[in-house]
Amino acid sequence: MANVVVVTSGKGGVGKTTTTAALGAALAQTGQTVAVVDFDVGLRNLDLVLGAERRVVFDLINVVQGVAKLQQALIRDKRIETLWLLPASQTRDKDALTDEGVAQVIGELRNRFDWVLCDSPAGIERGAQLAMRHADQAVIVTNPEVSSVRDSDRIIGLLDAKTERAERGERIGKHILVTRFDPARASKGEMLGIADIVEILSLPLLGIIPESQEVLRASNLGTPVVLSDPSSTPARAYLEAARRLEGEDLDIVVPTEKKSLLTKLFGRRAA
Amino acid sequence: MIWTLFKRRNSAPVARERLQILLAHERSPLGRSSNLISVLQEDILAAISRHVFVEPDSVQVKMDRGEQISTLEIEIEIPNMVAPPLVARAS
Numbered sequence: 001m002a003n004v005v006v007v008t009s010g011k012g013g014v015g016k017t018t019t020t021a022a023l024g025a026a027l028a029q030t031g032q033t034v035a036v037v038d039f040d041v042g043l044r045n046l047d048l049v050l051g052a053e054r055r056v057v058f059d060l061i062n063v064v065q066g067v068a069k070l071q072q073a074l075i076r077d078k079r080i081e082t083l084w085l086l087p088a089s090q091t092r093d094k095d096a097l098t099d100e101g102v103a104q105v106i107g108e109l110r111n112r113f114d115w116v117l118c119d120s121p122a123g124i125e126r127g128a129q130l131a132m133r134h135a136d137q138a139v140i141v142t143n144p145e146v147s148s149v150r151d152s153d154r155i156i157g158l159l160d161a162k163t164e165r166a167e168r169g170e171r172i173g174k175h176i177l178v179t180r181f182d183p184a185r186a187s188k189g190e191m192l193g194i195a196d197i198v199e200i201l202s203l204p205l206l207g208i209i210p211e212s213q214e215v216l217r218a219s220n221l222g223t224p225v226v227l228s229d230p231s232s233t234p235a236r237a238y239l240e241a242a243r244r245l246e247g248e249d250l251d252i253v254v255p256t257e258k259k260s261l262l263t264k265l266f267g268r269r270a271a
Numbered sequence: 272m273i274w275t276l277f278k279r280r281n282s283a284p285v286a287r288e289r290l291q292i293l294l295a296h297e298r299s300p301l302g303r304s305s306n307l308i309s310v311l312q313e314d315i316l317a318a319i320s321r322h323v324f325v326e327p328d329s330v331q332v333k334m335d336r337g338e339q340i341s342t343l344e345i346e347i348e349i350p351n352m353v354a355p356p357l358v359a360r361a362s
Contacts (some may be wrong), residue, residue, distance in 0.1 A: 003296075146289065149290055189284065190283060192287060
């Protein structure tokens with residue numbers, strides 16, 4: 001039986017899709033079977049970040065509506081054979097998703113995989129609520145910035161009210177993943193610190209992903225960041241976050257960019 | 272001048288404080304914890320309003336959580352125009 005995880009945030013552009021791809025690849029690398037599901041109907045991007053955009057034939061809506069079978073829509077990753085993608089539809093809108101249809105698809109995925117990661121659309125409307133509906137755990141992606149933290153707080157409220165687990169009176173595991181963190185700016189007091197975010201949202205931290213050029217490079221290439229350069233700081237941070245998601249108790253250290261003496265001397269950003 | 276430049280940098284504490292106040296307000300309808308600040312603010316405002324006219328946002332309640340003790344900072348702004356007796360006594 002799979003562990004169903006929703007990757008959500010409320011606010012758009014904070015790194016949900018990058019995170020879904022990276023955590024999915026990190027978990028699948030250990031040999032566990034992982035399905036990453038794109039719930040962003042009409043604005044799908046998980047296929048692009050995973051480099052599978054030209055292999056999409058059927059999508060989530062086709063499966064929900066019974067036009068295609070689940071195994072016809074699932075796309076196997078070319079690099080990690082235990083990683084599968086269920087893409088969203090690009091042409092339909094989110095109203096084509098029914099509650100029963102989504103419940104059935106998640107139920108089937110739950111039986112076939114070890115992990116099901118649902119990439120939520122931005123917002124707090126129906127699409128986001130459907131993505132979180134059947135989750136056992138939630139990864140709340142937050143940027144160290146006021147509007148993102150506020151929206152995360154809103155999403156936490158929804159997770160505690162609108163998920164199946166919450167309605168049954170059960171606990172849903174919630175973790176914060178801080179992305180686009182700049183340790184230098186935070187230490188100067190120019191950016192919210194990790195302690196501030198954790199205290200305000202009062203949830204455990206899954207990891208800290210530093211602001212890095214490598215993240216953009218990975219999405220340019222269509223390769224999850226943990227595969228494009230596994231030794232890079234964001235890749236290492238994602239690999240550790242995945243282990244924490246599995247329940248490992250690892251110390252969290254604020255990641256720092258490796259800077260050469262020259263860049264330090266001239267104060268330029270490491271490329 | 273140098274002091275202003277230095278002060279300008281530390282915007283994170285402002286962000287943190289604004290968020291704490293805002294979220295305390297926004298959480299209350301959803302029934303989440305830590306709405307103490309908004310409850311206190313409303314009660315204080317109601318008490319003051321019985322004697323002096325004050326704007327709703329003139330009562331600021333801030334909470335600083337420490338490991339051993341937490342402190343509560345309450346700042347109430349009273350307009351001079353509508354409370355002449357207080358002003359006269361103060362000056």
